[in-house]
Structure formats: C-alpha cells, structure tokens
Amino acid sequence: MTDSPRTEAAVEAALAQLxxxxxxxxxxxxxxxxxxxxxxxxxxxxxxxxxPIGVRGTQWTAEDPSxxxxxxxxxxxxxxxxxxxRAGQLLGQEARRKGVHVLLAxxxxxxxxxxxxxxxxxxxxxxxxxxxxxxxxxxxxQDQSVGxxxxxxxxxxxxxxxxxxxxxxxxxxxxxxxxxxxxTIVQAGAWGVxxxxxxxxxxxxxxxxxLQNGVLKGEWGFDGVxxxxxxxxxxxxxxxxxxxxxxxxxxGSPWGERLVAAVRAGRVSEETVDDxxxxxxxxxxxxxALDGVEPAVPEQDRPEWIDxxxxxxxxxxxxxxxxxxxxxxxxxxxxxxxxAVLGVLAKDARILGGGSAQVFPPHxxxxxxxxxxxxxxxxxxxxxxxxxxxxxxxxxxxxxAAITATFRDAAGATLAAxxxxxxxxxxxxxxxxxxxARLASVEIGGNLTPEVGGEHVLSVRGLGAFxxxxxxQSVFEGVLLPDSEDLAAAFLNPPEQRVPVTLAAxxxxxxxxxxxVNLPEGGLxxxxxxxxxxxxxxxxxxxxxxxxxxxxxxxxxxxxVGTTEEVESEGFDRTSLALPGRQDDLVRAVxxxxxxxxxxxxxxxxxxxxxxxxxxxxxxxxFPGQEAGHALADVLLGAAEPGGRLPTTWPVRAEDCPVLSTxxxxxxxxxxxxxxxxxxxxxxxxxxxxxxxxHGLGYTTWAYESLSVVDDVATVTLRNTGSRPGREVVQxxxxxxxxxxxxxxxxxxxxxxxxxxxxxxxxxxxLPERTFSSWDNGNxxxxxxxxxxxVTAGGLSADVTI
Numbered sequence: 155m156t157d158s159p160r161t162e163a164a165v166e167a168a169l170a171q172l173x174x175x176x177x178x179x180x181x182x183x184x185x186x187x188x189x190x191x192x193x194x195x196x197x198x199x200x201x202x203x204x205x206p207i208g209v210r211g212t213q214w215t216a217e218d219p220s221x222x223x224x225x226x227x228x229x230x231x232x233x234x235x236x237x238x239x240r241a242g243q244l245l246g247q248e249a250r251r252k253g254v255h256v257l258l259a260x261x262x263x264x265x266x267x268x269x270x271x272x273x274x275x276x277x278x279x280x281x282x283x284x285x286x287x288x289x290x291x292x293x294x295x296q297d298q299s300v301g302x303x304x305x306x307x308x309x310x311x312x313x314x315x316x317x318x319x320x321x322x323x324x325x326x327x328x329x330x331x332x333x334x335x336x337x338t339i340v341q342a343g344a345w346g347v348x349x350x351x352x353x354x355x356x357x358x359x360x361x362x363x364x365l366q367n368g369v370l371k372g373e374w375g376f377d378g379v380x381x382x383x384x385x386x387x388x389x390x391x392x393x394x395x396x397x398x399x400x401x402x403x404x405x406g407s408p409w410g411e412r413l414v415a416a417v418r419a420g421r422v423s424e425e426t427v428d429d430x431x432x433x434x435x436x437x438x439x440x441x442x443a444l445d446g447v448e449p450a451v452p453e454q455d456r457p458e459w460i461d462x463x464x465x466x467x468x469x470x471x472x473x474x475x476x477x478x479x480x481x482x483x484x485x486x487x488x489x490x491x492x493x494a495v496l497g498v499l500a501k502d503a504r505i506l507g508g509g510s511a512q513v514f515p516p517h518x519x520x521x522x523x524x525x526x527x528x529x530x531x532x533x534x535x536x537x538x539x540x541x542x543x544x545x546x547x548x549x550x551x552x553x554x555a556a557i558t559a560t561f562r563d564a565a566g567a568t569l570a571a572x573x574x575x576x577x578x579x580x581x582x583x584x585x586x587x588x589x590x591a592r593l594a595s596v597e598i599g600g601n602l603t604p605e606v607g608g609e610h611v612l613s614v615r616g617l618g619a620f621x622x623x624x625x626x627q628s629v630f631e632g633v634l635l636p637d638s639e640d641l642a643a644a645f646l647n648p649p650e651q652r653v654p655v656t657l658a659a660x661x662x663x664x665x666x667x668x669x670x671v672n673l674p675e676g677g678l679x680x681x682x683x684x685x686x687x688x689x690x691x692x693x694x695x696x697x698x699x700x701x702x703x704x705x706x707x708x709x710x711x712x713x714x715v716g717t718t719e720e721v722e723s724e725g726f727d728r729t730s731l732a733l734p735g736r737q738d739d740l741v742r743a744v745x746x747x748x749x750x751x752x753x754x755x756x757x758x759x760x761x762x763x764x765x766x767x768x769x770x771x772x773x774x775x776x777f778p779g780q781e782a783g784h785a786l787a788d789v790l791l792g793a794a795e796p797g798g799r800l801p802t803t804w805p806v807r808a809e810d811c812p813v814l815s816t817x818x819x820x821x822x823x824x825x826x827x828x829x830x831x832x833x834x835x836x837x838x839x840x841x842x843x844x845x846x847x848x849h850g851l852g853y854t855t856w857a858y859e860s861l862s863v864v865d866d867v868a869t870v871t872l873r874n875t876g877s878r879p880g881r882e883v884v885q886x887x888x889x890x891x892x893x894x895x896x897x898x899x900x901x902x903x904x905x906x907x908x909x910x911x912x913x914x915x916x917x918x919x920x921l922p923e924r925t926f927s928s929w930d931n932g933n934x935x936x937x938x939x940x941x942x943x944x945v946t947a948g949g950l951s952a953d954v955t956i
Contacts, residue, residue: 157436157450164447165435168195169428177431178413183403186582186678187212189434196445197438202303202381202402205259206275206291207506207779208513209248214580215559216514217572221248221462221780222506225758226261228473228776230277230801231850233883233904235290241469242294242302244460249300255441256301256346258510262288262335265759265802266311266831269816271727274507274758274777276311278801279832279847281331282901282925285338292344298456299449301441303381304339305348307359307370308332312816312823313727317386319818320353323825328354329929329936330829333365337374345378345437349398351386357396360387366397379433394422399430405678463781470785475774475798476851482750482770484792484853485710490532494708495522496539496701496744497737499716499756502547506777507758509646509724514575515780521714521754524783528791535708538691539701539744542735544720545650546613546686549577549600549665554687557600561585564594574598577667577685584681590673598685599666606689607659613686614651619670620683622653625663629653638726645682646725652686694736698743705748712790713741716756727816731762731808741765754786760804763844774798792853799850799883803833803843812839834897848901854880859914861947866921868902870947874909881908884947886919888926891942896928899946921945 169177176192184190184199191199204210208220221244223229229238249257261272265279277284292302309321309332323332340347347370350359359365360382370376379399387393387401390412401407416422435444442449476483503520506512526534549557559579561569569592570585579598584590604610614620614630622630630653637649657663667685691697705711715737721728732738745751745768752771755761756778766772773796778785788794805811812835813827830838833847854876862869868886883906889899903919926943927936 157439161436161439161447164444165432165439168197168435168444169432171195172431174417174424174427175414177427178409180434181399181413181427181430182401182407182409186403189400191443197435198443200255200434200438200441200443201253202256202258203249203252203254204510205245205257206261207511208515209245209252209254209257210513211252211254212583213585214582215572215585216575217585218252219516220513221466222513222515223466224470224473224779225274225507225511225777226277227274227758227801228778228798229291229469230283230287231473231475231776231798232469233283233799233801234472234906235286237469237472238287239290239294239297240460240465242291243297243457244294244462244465246295246298246300247457247460248462249295250298254300255443256303256437257295258303258305258348260288260291260302261305262339263306263309263311264332264335264831266825267813267816268731268760268802268805268808268811269728269814270311270759271313271722272507272509272724273802274722275509275511275724279803280801280901281334283801283904285335288335289339289342292339293342296343296345297451299441299451301345301437303346303348303379304336304344306350306383307336307347307380308350308365309354309825310350310352313725314816315818315821317351318353318821320356320822321825322355322822324828325931326929327825327828331831333369336370340370340374340376345440347376347378347380349380349382349386351383358386358388360398361389361392361396363396371397377433377436379437391416391421394426394430399433403678466779467781467785467788470775470778470781471788471794472797473776473778474785474789474796475800475849476796477772477774477804477845477849478766478769479771479851482710482752483773483790485790487529487532487791490529490709492533492535492708493525493529494701494704494711494748495525495534495536495714496705496711497714497740498538498541498543500712500714501536503714503782504716504718504756504777505779505782507723508719511724518780519783521712521783521786524785524787525712525790527784528787535704537701537704538697539713540694540697540736540740541691542733542737543718544734545615546611546652546688549602549685549687550575553603553605553689555601555603557598560597560599561588561593562595562597563592569593577687579684580682582678582680584679590679591675593671593673595668595670596681596683597666597668598683599664600685601662602657602665602687603662604657604659604689607657608690609654610657610690611686611688612653612655612665613688614653614667614683615686616648616669616683617645620651621668622666624655624665629655645680647720647723648682650686698736698740701740702743702747705744705751708748710750710752711744711748712752712754713744714754714756715741717758717761722758731760731805733761738764741769745769752790760802762805762807766844774800795853795880796850797852797881799848799885800845801847803836803847804845806842806844810841810843812836812841829897834900837898848883848885850883852880852882854878854911856880856882858948861945863921863945866923866926868919868921868945868947869916870919871914871916872907873914874911877911879908879910881906884917884919886921887946888921889944889946890939891944896939900925902945
C-alpha cells in the first residue's frame, strides 16, 4: 500500500530520535506476544496474536473467549473472496476488541501432500485459489487497521522435522507454485510476512537473503515487516543481513546485545538496522500505535459491526461440500418422525484444528444440538456408535460444574482463580496478577455429578509432576514426560495418564488435578494441563449395535465421522488417510439396515471413504467452527444450499496420490515433482480420485450454454435448470494444446453466480497475464508462452470447451 507523506515523515522523525540500543530493542519481542514500545517517541507496545479462525489474544484461556470461524480449508471451499474479506473484517474487529495490533495469519502454504498434518490451517492445493482467498482475508483484517502476517514464507508445507528440514525446490517451481500465493497477497498490500522454520535450498528462511531481500522486499516491493516464526531466528548476523525485521519471542532471540555488538564491529550495518526499525515503525503507524499519525484506516472508515455468530454460521453452510447425493438431501422435515444421529463427533463436534489455530469459543453448537433445535416435534435419537479418540476427552458438559483453574504460590496462597468452560487449561502468558517467579502450582478442579454409575475414567494430560484427586482421595501422583523430541508437538499433544474410578449416579464428587510449576527465570510463562473424563460405555461392538438399532427404527440416519486431534493437528504429519477407530465399520453397519444414510465428514483435509458409493449422501464439513450444528441443520433441511467446492483433491486411497511423502531423507525434503502437485499431478498420473478439485454438488442443476474468450476475458453463460434457486462456482481452466514442460491444465480464474430456477446468467472471468506465462530460469523472469490454448469452464471435467 502507499502510505501518506505524513506517515512516512512521522516514521523518519521517530527513527531519527533512537540510539542504536533502542533500535535493536524494538526488533525483538519483550515477551511471548508483544514488542516493546518507546514512549519517548510515541511508540506503543505492539501486541500480536495467533489466528487464523479466531483471535486468541495474549492468553490462551477460556476466560477471554474468541469467536471460532470455520477452518481455512472451509473458507477456501466457499470459493468466495468477498466472503473471505468479511471473515477478515470480523477477525480484525475481534483483534481490536482484544487490544491486538497484528494477527498471525493467514497460512497460505499449499496442500502438497494430503498427509500434511496442518493442512486444515491452509487453503488449497492451488496457488491461484489460495492467493485469491488469502488476499481478501488480509484485506478484511487490515480494513480494521489490524496488521496480518502471511505465513509461512516459504515451502513450509508439512510438519515432519519442521524446525530443521531443508526443502529442495527448483526456482521455477518456487516461482510458479509456492511463492505465487505470497506474491498475490503481498502485492495486494499485506503489512506483514512470517518467515518459516525450514530451510529452502540450504538456507534457513529467517536468513534467506535471496528470497527475503531479493524477491520479497526487492522484486515485489514489500514495505512491511518480516517476523520470524516463534524461535526460528537463530544467528545474529545472518538473520539481520538476510532480511528478517522482527525476532519473536523475547526468549531465545539472537539479537539484543549481540546485534549491537555486530553493528559496532561492522558485521551488520546500522543502515540495515534502520531499515528493519523503519518497517516496525511503519507497521505501528498503520495500526494506530505511533502518536501523531492517523492509522491506515481511521475508526470512522472501518466496517460496521459484524455479528460473529451469524457470519460463522453463514461461512460454514457455504463451505460444506455435497460430494454425493442420490436425492435424499435436502431432507423434508415435514415427513420426518425419527432421525438417528450417530457417531461421537455428532455430540462432541471437532470444530477447529489443534495448535496455532486453537481458540476457546464462547459456545459450540454440535450437530446433535443443531438438528434437535431445527426439528421440534421430531424424535432425534443419538448413539455414540464409534469413538475414534485415542485420549480421554477433556472434562465438559452438563455433568460438570464450577470448573476453575487456581494459581498458587509455594505457601499455597491463591494468586488467581480463573473459571473454565472445560477441563483444558493452556496459557502462554499468565493471568493478571500471577507473577511467574512466585507461581508454584496450578490446579484445575470442578464438581462431577455422574449421569450413570460404574467405572468412569479420569485422566491427566500434560508434562511435569501431577496429582489427581477424586472425592478427597489422591488417585494418581507422578511425572509425565514428553513422548516427542519436538517440544512444540509435545506441548500441543502431550502424554496422558488414565485412572479408573468407581462413581455412583447422581452423587457429586469434587475432582482436582494439580500440576507443580517451576518456570525458568526470564523464560516462557507457559502452562498447559488438562483434566479428562469419560463415562462408562459399552464395548466397541455394543456401541455399533446400539447405533444400528436406532438407524433401523429411523426415517433417516445421519452418521458423523471424522479425524481427531491425535491424527490431524499442528506439530506432526499424518501417517494414514483412513478414518481412525471403527468409524468405517459404523457406516457399513448402519447403511446395511438404513438405505437413507447421510454421512457427514468432520475432517479438516482429505480422508479415505471406502463406503462412499453405498450411502445416500456424503457431506464434507471440514472443521466447521462454533456454529457447526446450526449450519449443518440449515443444509440438511434445505434452508441453505451446500455452497462448497473442493479446494483440494480427495483420493480413493492414499497410495493413489501422485505426491504423498512428507518424510525428509537426511534432513532434506525433495520437491522433485516440480509443478505437478494437486490436480495437476492427478491429471498427469491418469488415476481417478474419489472427488476432484473443484467438485461439489448443490440442490439444483446447471447447464453451461456458451463460452467465449476475447482479450483474455472469458465470458460464460449458464442456466439454472433445477427447481430451486442456487449458486454455482464457474471455474475457468487453461490447457495448452502442446503442454511441453507444463501441466495439462491449471485454474486460470473463477467467479460465482446466483440464479433463480430457469434463469440464465452471464459472468466474465479475467484471465491474467501470469496464467499464460512461466518462469524462465535462464533469463530470471516471466515470459508469456506462445501457442494455442484450450479454455474450459465448469468443473475440472469441463462442461464447455473452445
């Protein structure tokens, strides 16, 4: 973006007042989530927060809940940049409410392999779709004068050995595939970029002069801030000279006195430091944290207040992909007397992914809640059916009351007491009033009134020394050690200790879990522990049998299956695309007795669906956010059309995938497939996937009537041939008649249309110059490739051709 001359003058005036030590001070965090201010020049402390589906704030706690939107894969599945902008505006609004200046989002790495554990946090396998959604999301956040950091720059497309892996990617592939979404978003005006942990072609990204200074700041003209991923900055001189502007967090920063010494010794020029500081000051000006400068978007020009619940519900419904339907959907509520809702995820919905994307929402509407509310007078019967979770779920629900986290010093005095929604406690930055130096223990406790008697299971989850008590009696005391060398993964997915306890129905018992805490002086104030609880259930066979009984008695069965935090999360890649546990057995058993079986897939990225051809309908709902159940009811009952189209290809079997491995060899991960990822690779391999990129059904049908291309603009006319209004995503693909070293086709543009039954609509889709071009390694530049091209419009299978 272009800042006003007044802003640039204020930045230069502030910079001129700083000595070297102060300049260096503001180039690193002062703690986990903030950058030091300098009151003497009117610079406030900048506060950053994780996203991308909600704004956590400086404390990872349910004490300050956050709106939870659907996952990024869901947002991309809408194929609607305008909706992505509204999502960004809502998150900018949330950031303002929480005193956050910069949101650490969006993630625009690509779905190179479906085994990537963090793909739910990224958008798509396609760089054009990713860039289009990401640019509008960033624009929406920045409409509120809140900064963004587009991440993780670059080739950070899997989790295995993520801190050290060296991605080997040729320059053309980098330019045309992995850098492309970053370029789109930076040129749209992003104020921040996050440098990844990994190396690219032998150089770690926080020190990558060629990509950070040469490409990002040089070629693309990026005038914002490059911030390190947390703890990614390692070397003082190489990071400073390699283009990194801000090293986060405070702990482990390679700068401070070492950077001052490097400048004094001439290894880093003060002009280089000045450029870094100038970018921090410019960001501060844009977000309203530099006195005397109006923020980039003054308050009176910001979007009107957005209803977060309503937007979360709208995005979810618009993201759901109806992958298959024999006409069973939408359900006619007037004809229903009994609906069987089956699967543990129908009641305990997984609404978001683990890791940086995790927030504590104010409420969660499960599929069971949503359908029950939407079907008054209809019997909605629930059964667990299958529980794929490997760990005991956190204490939650109507059986629990007064769950509280209590922070104490060594003498047992209470420093703070924080109410919790569940038995999960996670803090990066402690509650107000808690001095890390005094903190000696954290207790999560609550009152449990069992609905059924028998052998319950309590669990301890975390790292360190714990004591678990039930009814005033200690039932476990011991130490849990990390089971992974990746401490971040161990923190996000810690080990567990289970303890069986016999409880009577209706009799309230006090349960508490206490962790001994000894935080390192000057280190991270990080605390994480979870109290788990599981009530008695039948055996796996008994659970499936109960679900089958309910399904046989119902008019329709809705089976909810999906992934768990143990198999799909930040910190590790997936080892399989199979649904965990006995969920496939559940679906097969239900469809054997109920011909009207609808399967809802609650997963952030592709899974295998071996029964897909035998069920009535398959609805892919991603991680659908806090309004999951309401949105699901809207779609199943026809109040809303499932508007999603696949942002990534879903295979029949994992072994069919042209690109699969995420495992480095000797620390290096080869991107030897080059340009051929996603649907481009599937095209070349000639193997049919389960569902193609761009696939998605609605509740109406469309006929593509004409397509013309003039001056690189495709004009498409189509007609709604169904019986109800609908929305269609017009996808335009470019296919060179002689591909040569290029893919057989690629997405060139897209647009949405809405039409009434029988209505014809025309839409224009611009085909940008870049879509006809490729990167020339020899001449180090883009060149338009001559020759004939075939243009198709519709889905990937091409409804109209010229």
